[in-house]
Amino acid sequence: MKLPNMALIVLSALLVFSCSKDNDAPNNPNPQDENIYYPPLNSDIWETKSIETLNWNETQLQPLLDFLEEKNTKSFMILHNGKIVVEHYMNGHDSNAVWYWASAGKTLTTALSGIAQDEGYLNIENKVSDYLGTGWTSADLDKENLITCKHLLSMSSGLDDTLGDDVSPTNLQYIADAGTRWAYHNVYVKMQDVVAQATNQSWENYFISKLKNPIGMNGSWIGLGDLSVYWSNTRSMARFGLLTLANGNWQGQQIISENYLNDALNTSQNLNQSYGYMWWLNGKSSFRLPQTQIQFPGELIPNAPDDMFAALGKNDQKIYVVPSLKLVIVRMGETADDENFALSNFDNDLWEKINDLIN
Template identity: 65%
Template sequence: MKKLSLIALSSFLVFACSSSDDSKTESGGTTNPPTEEAMYFPDNGTDTWETKSPATLGWNESNIPPLLEYLETKNTKSFMILVNGRIVMENYFNGHTATTPWYWASAGKTLTATLTGIVEQEGFINTNNKVSDYLGTGWTSAPLEKENLITCKHLLTMTSGLDDSLGDDVSPANLEYIADAGSRWAYHNVYVKLQDVVAQATGQSWSTYFNSKLRNPIGMTGAWLESGEDLSVYWSTTRSMARFGLLALNNGKWKETQIINSSYFNNAINTSQDINKAYGYLWWLNGKESYHLPQTQFKFNGSVIPSGSADMYMALGKNDQKIYVIPSKKMVVIRMGNAADGENFALSGFDNELWQKINDVIE
């Protein structure tokens, strides 16, 4: 295995030692404990990013090489861990680099959910309104009375009631009624109609509005590229994906600016309906009592990723594109690459195995 980069700054080691020493008084007692480390945000327009060493966090460094070996054998292109916004691990594999873009696949659903919240807070839409209020009737081939049951909120929660077995095509002819909106959860690309809602409501293209309201304010780079069947997929560097993960960790706030209101974002990362407890507004949720998987109507008991933290929420994309956000650990974990094992829609056994390896390092 070729040598892999593990970023560390010796200054943090010095700080940790001095902090420990300074907490002692001359009489051997202790002063107040050191204040909690502030959340860090990288500046926009630069790739300069503060780092922190695993040693200062008390991680088991001997388990880092096995984690990296595992990631490389699982077709990973990039891997990153942030703690309090600072990079603790940043690794690239198989010729991928910090400047190479890669696709988010369905992990980008969370970008759509976020921008939908922004357009609502600006007064352009109400997510409780029916989709046809913005797109007009006939955007599906469902009977009109059934189409008019479908709200923007149903698209956010994957409960449109449209037939998910017909493939990725979201043209009206391929969006057929199968159940009343809100009565059935199904993983379906019809969520992209929210992008059309945003464009119609604002009078701007999806990309223009996205760039001005989300991408640029948090210093991301990247672009939406067409992938067929009227779908677009976001491509960016790993650090741009990490910036969005950091925004999510901070409940939609970037530095001193609330990019998306915290009430909407809190709803987005909590159970959004009673059918799939592990789903919010296009975010996957760990630690719930039950879950559904893409392309199934079966309910499974227990947590989606048993080895992951119960408070973790995730942006998950085809072939194992991952953003894991863990508030209790103030941590964001990014994984980009090809499918770890077989092709998958969003979740796979890789998630649980990966978190077992990560836990060996951080716990």
């Protein structure tokens, strides 16, 4: 039976298109399909990938770097599937210099809490007093016993956030039942005490053996008044971002369980949709910010991809992770504009420049 002329034309076109796709495939590999690259431990070796390979708009790289330098940036990196695409240092900084993570380092506490749970030392659903004993706050015992480790990780302890960073019992005072109020509060550091008590190790030793050394980070925790802040070089920050992009896996070793990490990277309570376990989440319908009880409509960073999650630190320390684009982006430096505790206008402005490059 003969096909009508139009049917023959359509069939021929389909065959040509199919053959064309098959023939092109081996010569035009999709960079999104390659395996994640992990830089070697204890080495300066780190493979790179060109902007040209990714078909990004190379003419927009210099405007991005000019913007970053103008905004008091010290270092900036973009990884694609683990390989370095962009790495620049400016304003007197270099690849060996260390800088503080500020609150972006809260996510290190998240990670180590998950590792301790994975190893059976603790359960984040348990109350904090199971590990620290009673009287770790000034709240009445029935109120203190409402506070679980998960409340510390999700910033919903119900303790007064207006009293400063001191986490001695006299300064940890009840203001609302745990789980009924979201407030950005330094009380999260009690989770470090929980890990230390549960594992019978110092916080720093457990951190070094279970997270820092296995992924090849450098740096250390430095006490600043009532705060313990992590300092490292830029590549170490990028290594941690890469571990998170890789669902907690480092070259075949599962450092953090996928189940725990999945919980950490999704809304952790019903008060702030854009907050997981100390990771900030984009693409949600509303968000809250430090030092306010206002709920803002819309997503956290409109110019960023919806699936992006971020570790955000004071004065614009940033780790952005975008699973759909296989990107890890790190920014360290002084405050870009005005002093801030996490999110700032700089985030959205920076993503406008990044989009000009990667689109």
